[in-house]
Amino acid sequence: MIDRQAKELRLQFCKCGQEHVFKFWEILSSDEQSKLIQQVKTIDMDYLSKIIDGALHNASRQKNIGPLAPAKFIKFPNSEVDWQKWKEAVAIGEQKIRDGKIAVFTVAGGEGTRMGCIVPKGTLQVTPIKKKSLFQVFAEKIKASERRYDVTINWIVMTSERTHNETIEFFGKNNSFGIENIHFLKQGQMPAITAEGKIIMETTSRIAMHPDGHGGSLKALGRSGLLAMLENLGIEILSYFQVDNPLVRCVDPYFVGVHVKNQAQVSSRMVRKLYAEEKVGVFCESNGRCRVIEYFDLPKEQAMLRNSEGSLVFCAGNTAIHLLDVPFIKRFNGKDIKSEIPYHIAQKTVPTIDSLGEPVSPKVPNGLKLEMFIFDILPFADRTTILESERGANFSPIKHLEGMDSLKTCHRDQVKLFASWLRAAGIDIPMDANGLPPFDIEISPTFADSKHDFLQKWENLEGKPTIAAGQYIE
Numbered sequence: 001m002i003d004r005q006a007k008e009l010r011l012q013f014c015k016c017g018q019e020h021v022f023k024f025w026e027i028l029s030s031d032e033q034s035k036l037i038q039q040v041k042t043i044d045m046d047y048l049s050k051i052i053d054g055a056l057h058n059a060s061r062q063k064n065i066g067p068l069a070p071a072k073f074i075k076f077p078n079s080e081v082d083w084q085k086w087k088e089a090v091a092i093g094e095q096k097i098r099d100g101k102i103a104v105f106t107v108a109g110g111e112g113t114r115m116g117c118i119v120p121k122g123t124l125q126v127t128p129i130k131k132k133s134l135f136q137v138f139a140e141k142i143k144a145s146e147r148r149y150d151v152t153i154n155w156i157v158m159t160s161e162r163t164h165n166e167t168i169e170f171f172g173k174n175n176s177f178g179i180e181n182i183h184f185l186k187q188g189q190m191p192a193i194t195a196e197g198k199i200i201m202e203t204t205s206r207i208a209m210h211p212d213g214h215g216g217s218l219k220a221l222g223r224s225g226l227l228a229m230l231e232n233l234g235i236e237i238l239s240y241f242q243v244d245n246p247l248v249r250c251v252d253p254y255f256v257g258v259h260v261k262n263q264a265q266v267s268s269r270m271v272r273k274l275y276a277e278e279k280v281g282v283f284c285e286s287n288g289r290c291r292v293i294e295y296f297d298l299p300k301e302q303a304m305l306r307n308s309e310g311s312l313v314f315c316a317g318n319t320a321i322h323l324l325d326v327p328f329i330k331r332f333n334g335k336d337i338k339s340e341i342p343y344h345i346a347q348k349t350v351p352t353i354d355s356l357g358e359p360v361s362p363k364v365p366n367g368l369k370l371e372m373f374i375f376d377i378l379p380f381a382d383r384t385t386i387l388e389s390e391r392g393a394n395f396s397p398i399k400h401l402e403g404m405d406s407l408k409t410c411h412r413d414q415v416k417l418f419a420s421w422l423r424a425a426g427i428d429i430p431m432d433a434n435g436l437p438p439f440d441i442e443i444s445p446t447f448a449d450s451k452h453d454f455l456q457k458w459e460n461l462e463g464k465p466t467i468a469a470g471q472y473i474e
Contacts (some may be wrong), residue, residue, distance in 0.1 A: 006022070090474055102239055108163070129413065154230070155183070201352060208351070238257075240322040245395060259385060269386075281294045282296075321389075396414070398410045440470060442470070447474050
């Protein structure tokens with residue numbers, strides 16, 4: 001059986017110029033041969049050849065993009081008219097949620113290596129008092145929405161090859177934090193290639209593979225059968241976010257309402273950039289289409305450009321928070337190269353072998369990693385909406401051990417946000433010039449996950465606690 005499969009696969013790979021994958025076949029053990037066959041069977045070589053050819057011939061992300069203009073966005077409400085529109089959008093969004101039309105999608109394939117620990121990032125303890133994990137924070141927000149709207153919400157968690165088993169074990173030990181309809185799927189993988197487009201062998205019997213990027217999440221939905229499940233359940237909108245942001249509103253009625261009202265296929269949350277050099281992608285418009293330009297691709301003169309009021313012109317920073325229409329997601333699950341999210345190329349140092357099959361540990365980048373980014377679906381959409389968020393209310397990612405976007409800054413932003421809710425409720429809390437109290441406090445999502453919800457709950461709360469250091473409200 002293996003010999004017949006090997007012969008067929010070798011012919012296919014040879015036809016595509018990748019015959020070296022089987023170079024050491026004859027000297028492999030039967031177990032090694034079986035494992036190589038299992039790996040090779042997961043690769044559609046004809047499709048991969050098209051992807052490699054397209055990526056190598058379009059290495060520049062800016063190619064054919066055309067002149068850039070700042071993206072239009074809906075500003076955060078700051079007038080009576082704005083707040084009336086906010087109320088209308090919330091009502092629309094709440095009805096969609098109540099009708100069971102929303103599911104949650106968390107991209108959680110990464111590890112906490114930048115924080116000094118090799119564990120699934122979603123298991124990191126992030127809240128200031130209770131030290132809840134990211135996964136627990138999201139679960140509590142979803143449970144709160146389920147209670148508020150009397151609905152069951154499906155939660156999809158995308159893992160990676162490295163984090164899949166550990167993530168499932170973590171949820172198992174915690175009884176899935178009370179979430180009934182939770183689904184796991186693995187992120188796809190792509191072979192590492194040379195600059196000439198040749199697949200890199202990690203060993204004589206194993207191809208060097210890597211995750212295909214968060215843009216690959218849409219294909220993973222289709223491949224796993226979860227996209228069909230969403231359709232069968234009548235779910236219309238997927239609330240997408242990445243695992244490193246504990247401030248995200250998993251189910252945001254205002255965001256959903258704006259998305260529905262504008263009949264958008266994709267809606268995105270943005271925050272205003274803090275400074276021109278901030279390392280965040282920027283929403284732009286080009287050739288009549290919305291797109292995200294990474295900070296290192298945005299020309300410096302445009303990144304620095306300011307208007308007459310002194311504000312950045314290209315100010316709309318990407319938060320990786322999106323609403324995706326389920327019918328639109330289907331577009332990216334065929335093999336039509338015209339509906340293919342473009343692959344980006346990154347140079348990587350990839351362990352490999354020499355011509356004799358001996359292991360080689362390169363000192364400089366020797367391979368290319370192909371990955372897709374979720375925001376590259378934007379130019380495919382005929383209708384998009386970008387909605388401004390207050391930076392400290394929706395967005396404080398944990399990406400580094402220290403400095404900007406670290407666990408320390410996220411702790412600070414959580415405490416600052418909770419304190420602002422208490423101040424809005426009339427509680428006298430001392431704050432410094434940056435709006436930060438002198439002690440840690442924490443408000444559980446089971447109590448409230450927005451200022452609006454908190455003010456309603458607090459007003460009706462009997463026996464209100466005295467706010468002091470270490471206060472936890474649930």
